[in-house]
Amino acid sequence: MSKLNALFRERIGLPQDEPITFDDLENVLEKTAKAIPFENLCIIEKRTRAITKESLIDKILVKNEGGLCYELNAILYLFLLENGFDAVLTRGRVYQHDLQAYHTVGRTHVTILLTHEEQTYVVDTGFGGNLPLKPVPLSGETVASSNGDFRIIKGKGEHGDYVLEMKLKHKDTDWKIGYAFDSKQVITDVSECNAVQTIIVEHQESPFNKHPLATRLTDGGSVTVTNSSFTQWRDGTVAKEKIDHGRFKELLKQHFGLQIISS
Template identity: 40%
Template sequence: MNLHASFLKRVGLENSGQVQFEDLERILKAFSLTIPFENFGILDNKKIPLTAESLSFKILEQRRGGVCYELNPLLYYFLTENHLDVQLIQGTVYNHAEQKWSLSGTHAAILLSTDSSSYLLDSGFGTNVAQKPIPMNGEMTESATGKFRIREKSTSEGSHLLEMRLDSEQQDSWKIGYAFHADRPLNLTDLYDIQAKIHDNPDSPFNKKPLAAMRTETGVKTLSEASFSVTEDGRTEKHPLSAGEFQKMAEKEFGLQGLL
């Protein structure tokens, strides 16, 4: 299908023809500011097909968001349509609160190759998205989110680590975002396996309570069933929600209608 024009319209960018590598930073930033990371489809137990057509309908036409196995495949289909050399890859997020790996193999990201270099792309890592390609050679990249780098290190969960220093946490040391396999492309069957785990596994972090989160020009905003939070310059303002306010806030701040 042709989703080029509708994708650019959804993220608020002008259609200037075929996308080039130089356009990716602008596209990734726009994606992070317009399409929320949200799990409402999971809570409704809607296991949609992870095809270009289905994801386009949900995210571009219905103006919903999604989680990693929806957001990054949509970006992958868009980039493939623009003849960029990309493949989906599999990873495992590190849970810093519990000091262990989260549910194994349940993160999907993108590896992009050019004539001279390779890069990690990710629009599905909640608000911890780099908003630009991250070089696979270990070179640090920096954005409004923080600093990011890739380190080649073999672990039980992959061949490489995404490491980050988030501005929102005002931290001085690198911490692991996730491990990933750079040499194991994901196919559609693999994506459905990730979808099933996130929907059904008791250890999934996304099948219990509603969540919506998105980058802003100056920080992040996050919606839970009990509160709406805005973080700017490392400072967070948290606003409790009364009964009935959740849906209104989802519509006002994230453009999400008719959720629950």
């Protein structure tokens, strides 16, 4: 067993000697969503590194940090390959609901396309609190998970040929757009994620280069912390509190196992 395979299993709490089938992916995705946070601390602290297989292993599996989509889905993609799955990466454009438009920074979402028995699915562990937690087929079938309902419809226009839609549990009553993606423009080398990282780090309209953020799913919902607030969803009930820097550091350690390197 490779280093990546063994360390990934250890990080999410998966037995080392257990083969993974397609039917096991739901369990893998749930464990990953709860164990590895979606967070941008390395960007805020200006300590990003080039995206390689080795740097992803070191950051996420050795140092036990989290990351953004181009890191989380890249490491999961590599893990899936190690376990015999037919998978590629692709880039998507996220929809901004406050503006009712796709984000102007471009195709900065990286997701996974996995093919099983001649059917293609989206597999995504890098979309913050909006994770399907199950493979979502491109056929349009609705998939229900503990995080809500998800489906993929045919896309229109230049943003991509497919669109992920979602109805998050306890939050949405109608379908809303997650992101559009192009199933024909695939990525097989994680180094191509560096182009995404550059936009996220440098673009003035990037949502991830201004304030620290960490979020992950929990058994009852999710926890999210920024430098000014702490939000906890538990069984459909939300609790939110304003926090200061000291409390931010405490919560970051308590709920995510992360530490601020710069003061």
